[in-house]
Amino acid sequence: MCGITGIFNYKTGKPVDKQVIRRMTDKLAHRGPDGQGYYCKDHIGLGHRRLSVIDLSDRAGQPMASPDGTVWLVFNGEIYNFLELRKSLEAKYDFQTRSDTEVLLACYLEYGPDCLQYLRGMFALAIYDSTRDRLFLARDRLGKKPLVYHLGRDGIIFASEIKAILEVPGVNRKIDPTALDQYLARQFVPHPKTMFQGISKLPPGHALICEQGQTNVYRYWDVDYSIKRRLTFEEAEAEVYQCLSEAVQCRLISDVPLGVMLSGGLDSSLVTAIMAQLGHRPLKTFSVSFAEKDYNEADYARMVADRYQTDHHEFMVRPDALAVLPKIIWQLSEPMADSSILPTFWLAQQVRQEVTVALNGDGGDELCCGYGKYRIHPLAAWWHHLPRGIRERIRSQFRRLVNHGKGGQGPLHRIWTGLLFPEARSLYFPIFFTPERKQGLYREGFIPNVFNCYEDTQELLAQAEAASSNVVEKILYLDTHTYLPDDLLVKMDIASMAHGLETRSPFLDHRLIELMASLPVDYKVSQGRHKRLLKSLARRLLPSEVIHRPKQGFAIPLDAWFRGEFGLTAKMILEHPAAGINEFFRPENVTRLFQEHLAGRVNHGHRLWMLLILEIWLAIFFQGFDPQAPLKQLRP
Secondary structure, rough: EEEEEEEOOOOOOOOOHHHHHHHHHHOOOHHHHEEEEEEEEEEEEEEEEEOOOOOOOHHHOOEEEEEOOOEEEEEEEEEEEOOOOOOOOOOOOOOOOOOOOHHHHHHHHHHHHHHHHHHEEEEOOOOOEEOOOOOEEEOOOOOOOOEEEEEOOOOEEEEHHHHHHOOOOOOOOOHHHHHHHHHHHHHOOOOOOOOOEEEEEOOOOOOOOEOOEEEEEOOOOOOOOOOOOOHHHHHHHHHHHHHHHHHHHHHHOOOOEEEOOOOOHHHHHHHHHHHHOOOOOEEEEEEEOOOOOHHOOOOHHHHHHHOOOOEEEEEOOOOOOOHHHHHHHHHHHOOOOOOOHHHHHHHHHOOOOOEEEOOOOOOHHHHOOOOOOOHHHHHHHHOOOOHHHHHHHHHHHHHHHHOOOOOOOOHHHHHHHHOOOOOHHHHOOOOOOOOOHHHHOOOOHHHOOOOOOHHHHHHHHHHHHHHOOOOOHHHHHHHHHHHHHHHHHHHHHHHHHOOEEEEOOOOOOOHHHHHHHOOOHOOEEEEEEEEEHHHHHHHOOOHHHOOOOOOOOHHHHHHHOOOOOOHHHHHHHOOOOOOHHHHHOOHHHHHHHHHHHHHOOOOHHHHHHHHHHHHHHHHHHHHOOOOOOOHOOOOO
16 A cells, blocks of 8 residues: 655646656655655656555565566555466566565556556556556446546646645635635535645546646446346355455455454454454554444444454544544545544554554445445435425424424424435435535635536436446445545545555455346345345354344434534634635524534534634644644634
């Protein structure tokens, strides 16, 4: 696992300044604490920070060159089938290392950009081919590893994280108002946008080629729900178990200590059980516990650890969010308000003290309909058969109940939101700031510059419609292309790489994704039961308490926090006359959110959290606030 940077001045041929590449790469030192490397020649420059996991020798360092020195590679991630690929290429290539990097380079030399079809893994890569004066960038199918870029006057600048691109002279720090609007609705900025104008995310499953003065971004992989296999439920269960076991097995290759992030949920528990069945020893497992009972999953994690006699490590979280928030936001480089990044960040910090690589259960919910909304959304079919007048009367009743109720994101609100805003039902569920709330929040002069945050989703909605006629599969498709890569995987990548920890996700194996897409929907969710197939195969592997427990997110009690000492500090920061958010929002409406929350009229905890994240980000990236400083110093 690593960090990569680069500049390719393909438009002007301007020489690349090696010192700029060094500064960019230094910003990613946390992603690769074990070494660094650079290649600069004429109008191309590449940088790399290394976290050594496979083949710890210096020979496996990057940038790595082809034997004749014409092709150079920097790469972040792991190619899990590299031994299989190496065997197929050994007749033509004399390998000098045991690394997956050298196999990836040979694969490109053999197949060119089509090499992506042969790769099984998580990756963000950059290959400069001097024989064609071509730069080839690519990101893995599900978006596990990040890659951002800026197209400028001279050419392209790219990196694993935005903060590295900001080190390049001439890259302006300007906020994209559409991205800000999208953030308020979804709690993250969806690809290909970032919060910075002119800096884009390369979408998952996409590649980018710069050649002959042109830039071409194209999709090389997508989920296909159109082809269904005729398998009985029992046959499907057996195939999924075999495929998941293979996905776990190939992720156990490592020359450094390895463990599991065991939350106590179904998915990470299944990964732990399969690792134990595969004979992985010693099996180290890690979980966090909370003082608040409603947020504590530690008992379930202990059940699994006891069953498989793992070397279990449990960490009690006594969070000092005020101390760690600026550090996390600096790592993120842009606002992302999934509060579960806090416990994930603390867990990664503790896990790294014991191991360098950890498996997790990310992706299981998007694979097998793990969220409650997959049970709610069949209601949509009934809803759209109702006469329009009846729908309007029901809408008004929902609006009255929600506006006068104390819940902000409860089941009633989610159903209302899903039915009132068809786009939101699938894409942005739940909506944190509805269009009405945003209009009341924005300054008058800012509103005309903002687009409706759904206008840019028409292409994605069309793709979902083309992917399947089934409403549940459409939602699966949209979750896989939005919430998963732009929230969940960002959270895990940033939290883990901040501590030099590599995380691997067997449920995100693309072969497993393709297998599950080929199975009937009712194998995944049926009669109100979600994750049906995974729960069935878990019966012989896990305690029944773990299988049938209520779903519990890795969340923190924001509503309570904003009514305590944490909220007092947040209020002081957000209501300060020098607050950066005052450029966009009416201060009196920010104050109104606090008043309604403290009075118990509406739970605005998550909305206030989103504004606080945005304010800290503005302070760090636009006002020079030191992310290592105590947050209370932000607005003294």
